[in-house]
Each structure stands twice: as structure tokens, then as C-alpha cells.
Amino acid sequence: MVVKSNSPGDFDKRISGLRRSLPQIIAVTVKNILLLAYGMTIGFPTILIPSLSGGNPHEKIVLEPEAISWIGSANYLSVPLGCLLSGAITQPIGRRRAMQLVTTPFLASWLLYHFSTEAWQVFLALCLTGFAGGLLEAPTLTYLAEVTTPNLRGVLASTSTVSIIAGILIEFMLGTFLHWRNVALISCSVPVLACLLLFCVPESPYWLISKNRLEDARKSTAWLRGWLEVEDVEKEFNELVEQLKRTSRSQAAEEASEEGQSTFNKKLKKSRQNLSMYTKKPFLWPFGLVSFVFALGHFSGMTTLQTYAVNIFATLKAPIDKYYATIILGIAEALGCILSSILVHFVGKRKMNFFSLTGTAVCFFVVATYAYLIDVKALQIASKHNELDTENRSWLPLTFLVGAAFFSHSGIRILPWMLIGEVYYSKIRATASGFSGAMSYIFGFLSNKVFFSMIASFTLPETEGKTLFQITEHFAGGPKLDNKVNNFVRMRKMKKKNLENGRVNKAFDGEDGEQANSKF
Structure with a gap:
């Protein structure tokens, strides 16, 4: 050509x-x-x-x-x-x-x-x-x-x-x-x-x-x-x-029209005009739209997953080394970006966003259900490099977390940046783009900063069949409760067996434990 x-x-x-x-x-x-x-x-x-x-x-x-x-x-x-x-x-x-x-x-x-x-x-x-x-x-x-x-x-x-x-x-x-x-x-x-x-x-x-x-x-x-x-x-x-x-010439004509005014009045008038542009619908609606999409992208879970990937893979017992798993995660993100760059010109941003949100939601829902079923109590923070035990390993969480990375980066994590350059009119585009970009990073900060607080606040333990002492210790920061319902008969059998084996001191077990504890 x-x-x-x-x-x-x-x-x-x-x-x-x-x-x-x-x-x-x-x-x-x-x-x-x-x-x-x-x-x-x-x-x-x-x-x-x-x-x-x-x-x-x-x-x-x-x-x-x-x-x-x-x-x-x-x-x-x-x-x-x-x-x-x-x-x-x-x-x-x-x-x-x-x-x-x-x-x-x-x-x-x-x-x-x-x-x-x-x-x-x-x-x-x-x-x-x-x-x-x-x-x-x-x-x-x-x-x-x-x-x-x-x-x-x-x-x-x-x-x-x-x-x-x-x-x-x-x-x-x-x-x-x-x-x-x-x-x-x-x-x-x-x-x-x-x-x-x-x-x-x-x-x-x-x-x-x-x-x-x-x-x-x-x-x-x-x-x-x-x-x-x-x-x-x-x-x-x-x-x-x-x-x-x-x-x-346009700027010179604008300055000439203000000739005769004091420098202070010129600056004051210009400032008012500039500020008024950011209080009108042509700015507020696009800014609200872009900010909302950025919030969806960061609070969909991908920002946190990307930051705490090693710890999350270790907690969910990925079947391969947690550091290798992060590499696969990064590859999935890159493939999602490439797919988005190719398809957006044919499919459009709206459909790509719906596709991205749906896929990401399904993947994270599956991982959340799996985490609940295997009774994940807290995020594993400290772990040794390349530490990998072979018990209770499953490809399911790794597969769907990688899927979430791919789906989120094929739409909701990428397309807001494309929107920034399109939704604002030329006179406010530069400044409005800066405001929108700043909102993205603020949401990114919030999603990562509140992650541990959300884990502590939203984890609801199962209290049915647990002793009052166990429950209060859980919320006081002591040993964590599991999500299993303790059947009364089964508890009695286990208690009897533990007593016979010398593994439990009766004075600190169950109701007796609570009574003994109340004397002090």
C-alpha cells in the first residue's frame, strides 16, 4: 500500500x-x-x-x-x-x-x-x-x-x-x-x-x-x-x-473584549466562568458516569485480587505454587486487555461492559461459594515462599480467579479510560480527564485499604452449638469459630472420647468451662 x-x-x-x-x-x-x-x-x-x-x-x-x-x-x-x-x-x-x-x-x-x-x-x-x-x-x-x-x-x-x-x-x-x-x-x-x-x-x-x-x-x-x-x-x-x-487569535480577542477592566476583575470573571463549567450537566453527567464505572471496576474485586494475589492463592489452596499462579493471573489480564482492544471497535463499549461484569460476577461468586464450603476463616498473611502442601488442593478457585482477571480486564477495568477521552467537550476535557483519573485512583486506594476491615466485619461465624466462651473469645480476637453446626449428641461423644484420651481438662470444657471461668 x-x-x-x-x-x-x-x-x-x-x-x-x-x-x-x-x-x-x-x-x-x-x-x-x-x-x-x-x-x-x-x-x-x-x-x-x-x-x-x-x-x-x-x-x-x-x-x-x-x-x-x-x-x-x-x-x-x-x-x-x-x-x-x-x-x-x-x-x-x-x-x-x-x-x-x-x-x-x-x-x-x-x-x-x-x-x-x-x-x-x-x-x-x-x-x-x-x-x-x-x-x-x-x-x-x-x-x-x-x-x-x-x-x-x-x-x-x-x-x-x-x-x-x-x-x-x-x-x-x-x-x-x-x-x-x-x-x-x-x-x-x-x-x-x-x-x-x-x-x-x-x-x-x-x-x-x-x-x-x-x-x-x-x-x-x-x-x-x-x-x-x-x-x-x-x-x-x-x-x-x-x-x-x-x-x-481567539484568546487575544477574548482578552481585548475585557480591555478596561482591572486585572483582578479579569481574573475573577475568568475564574467564575471556569468554575461554572463544572457545575453544569455537560460535566456532571459524564463525570458521574465515568466515576460510577471506575467504582464498579475497583470494587468488583479485581483490584484487591491483583494486590493480594499471592496471599489469596495460598489461602484458597491453589494446586500450584502461589507465585506461579500470579503469573497466570497476569497473563489472563493481558489477554483480556488485548481482546478488549480488538472487539471494542466491533461490539461497542456497552456490550463489552455487560459481558465483562457478568463474567466477573459469576467467577467471583463461584470462588466465594468454594471458600465458604471449605471453611476459610481468614486470609493467610504470612507464608513461606514455595510452601505447598498436597492436602485439599483444587483447581476450581485458581481457574475462576484467573477467569475473573480475564473478564474484568476485557471490559470494566479498561473501558472507563477510553470513555474519559470521549464524554467531555473540548473546553473542559483536559481538566475533567484529570478529575476522573484521580477518582479512579481514590477508588483503588479505598478498595485495597478497607479489604482487611471488610474481612473482619463481614465474616459471620456459625454460633449454633458453640459455647458462650468460644463465641466471646472469637469476637475478642481469640481462636476463630468454624462454620459447622455442633450437634449436641456428637459433642457429647467427642467430649467423652477426649476425656478418655486425656486430651481435655473437664474444668475448662463446655458449660463447666464457663462456670469455672466465671469464678475468677
Whole structure:
């Protein structure tokens, strides 16, 4: 396939479609390495949590369950702060330099992980990774939009999420075979690689024109359109310049209409106009819709599963090593993203969301029923690496948890990010997108932070046939009750048998135990 050059003076020159597309693909791929680095920071807590939970006697840092819940959520909490500063940093220094700047906190966080000796250092590294992820939002989204042509923009945009999921999968794989400190050290290479490769791709021509760097903008456009000569892209370049001039003239006319007003009154009027746009239906309805879909995605269970995957697989007795199970989980997420990217253009977002929600709900319902039947009392926090007993193992929970990962990432976890760029009108799109992205990370923080509290609150023990002493001890934090109904006759037989074997002291058993206890 070949297409003609856009140059007005060289219409006979023919450029292949591959040559026109390849520079844009390369530029977006380099940008995606940064998103890969961010995905690795999201996947890292999954291998960090079991390592710091007390299962390894040689580990310097050991955390309590409350602190563990913060490991799974602290990075999400600091992302909105980065989002707020992202646009302010991107416009003055440019898209490419902003992306290179973000590699610094990524590198610092990985080094902090590797050399950490105190818990606060781990939490600081978590906050740094979240902050860096927020800083990424404006330069990566803007760069993608400004260096691609309309026919490639949608396809290349879908690779962003795939890159993040790939980063998560890489961390799962590294954590299976290496100590978490070594994983952190290896992960340092990705932001360094991204920073170096960004020198090899051009800055956005839009930004260069806005800074009146016209010759650099010509070279950038020529590079992105197939490594052409500057003269071959003169027509497209002139169109870009004219578009930006029209925008500048519109802003100048708006300022001229306010001539004669004081600076304070101008700023006050502009602030009121800007705020009023966010109190009207064109913002509130889309914002409510996107926020609702983000809430569904995070509270459907997948965010928590992704963070506590190792512990959940250990608790539900996966038939393979729990770290290998996380790799399968990551592969399922990646396959779901790829399927979503392909089918959404044919099926539509609405049907894909219903398909995703239904499949995810069925999978988690089956796993919940299985957990109830095998009498899971609490999440297994501390466990040894590669510890695997052969009793009561089943493929059922592993299969359906992997199924939930696939279904959720084929729709409800991915499509809200596509909606953000479509549901807001142009004048508020940038800011509204930032608000929506911040809501996503807030929901992610909440879903992980309240996980342990929900386990403690929603676990309803079976009290039928249990002694009052056993029940009060359960709710006081002592030995946990199982979900079996204790039949009176069976209890008597077991008590008699235990007494005969010398395993039970009658003074502390059953009703006698309660009476003995009441004397003290």
C-alpha cells in the first residue's frame, strides 16, 4: 500500500504506508516503556506483601496486618497529587522532557526499595511511585495525541493499558524467582532505558510551534511522517501553524473584549466562568458516569485480587505454587486487555461492559461459594515462599480467579479510560480527564485499604452449638469459630472420647468451662 506525499510541490513522490506509520509506532512505543515502568510499580506490592508479612525469618522488615493494608493502597493515594501537577509541568518544559523528568522519581523509588532497612522507607518508595504515576498522565496522553495521525491514534492509544498490564506481569514473573530487593534493583533499568530512548524520538510539533521553535517543529513533523525531508511536510506544517494561530487569535480577542477592566476583575470573571463549567450537566453527567464505572471496576474485586494475589492463592489452596499462579493471573489480564482492544471497535463499549461484569460476577461468586464450603476463616498473611502442601488442593478457585482477571480486564477495568477521552467537550476535557483519573485512583486506594476491615466485619461465624466462651473469645480476637453446626449428641461423644484420651481438662470444657471461668 502506498500513499502520496502531502507536499504541495512533490505530489509524484510516493511513500509507503508502513514508512508513514513506523515512526509514530516507534515514538508511542518509547512512551509506552514509561507506562511499562509504572505497571511494574503497581505489580510490585503483590510480591512485597507476603515477603514483609513475617513468613521469612531472615527479612529485616516485618509489618503487622494494618501496615500491610497500607502497602497495597499507599501508592494509589499519592497518584492524584501527581495528576494535579502533571499539566503544570508538561506545558512549560515540553512533553518529552516531562516524561524524562518522571523517570527520576521512578528510579529513586526502586533504589529506596532495594536499600531500605526501615518500614517508613518502603512507604516513602510507595508514595514516590504513585506520585510519579500521576505525573505521567499529562505528558503521555498529550504526546500520544499530538504525534499520531487520526487513522493510527485509536489503535496506538489502546497499547497504553496493555503496557501497564505487561509491567505488572513482569513483576509477577520476577517475584516468582527472585528476592524482592533484587527485583527492585532489576526494575531500575526500565526508567533508565526509557529516559535514554526518549532522546531518540522528537518533541511534539504542536508544543514546538507554541514556543515559536518553527524549524524544530518542521524537523519533528518530517521525522514523524516517515523520516521525510522538511519540504515534504510543508503543507501539514502550515496547517498546524494556522490551527494554533486561530486559537491564539481567539484568546487575544477574548482578552481585548475585557480591555478596561482591572486585572483582578479579569481574573475573577475568568475564574467564575471556569468554575461554572463544572457545575453544569455537560460535566456532571459524564463525570458521574465515568466515576460510577471506575467504582464498579475497583470494587468488583479485581483490584484487591491483583494486590493480594499471592496471599489469596495460598489461602484458597491453589494446586500450584502461589507465585506461579500470579503469573497466570497476569497473563489472563493481558489477554483480556488485548481482546478488549480488538472487539471494542466491533461490539461497542456497552456490550463489552455487560459481558465483562457478568463474567466477573459469576467467577467471583463461584470462588466465594468454594471458600465458604471449605471453611476459610481468614486470609493467610504470612507464608513461606514455595510452601505447598498436597492436602485439599483444587483447581476450581485458581481457574475462576484467573477467569475473573480475564473478564474484568476485557471490559470494566479498561473501558472507563477510553470513555474519559470521549464524554467531555473540548473546553473542559483536559481538566475533567484529570478529575476522573484521580477518582479512579481514590477508588483503588479505598478498595485495597478497607479489604482487611471488610474481612473482619463481614465474616459471620456459625454460633449454633458453640459455647458462650468460644463465641466471646472469637469476637475478642481469640481462636476463630468454624462454620459447622455442633450437634449436641456428637459433642457429647467427642467430649467423652477426649476425656478418655486425656486430651481435655473437664474444668475448662463446655458449660463447666464457663462456670469455672466465671469464678475468677
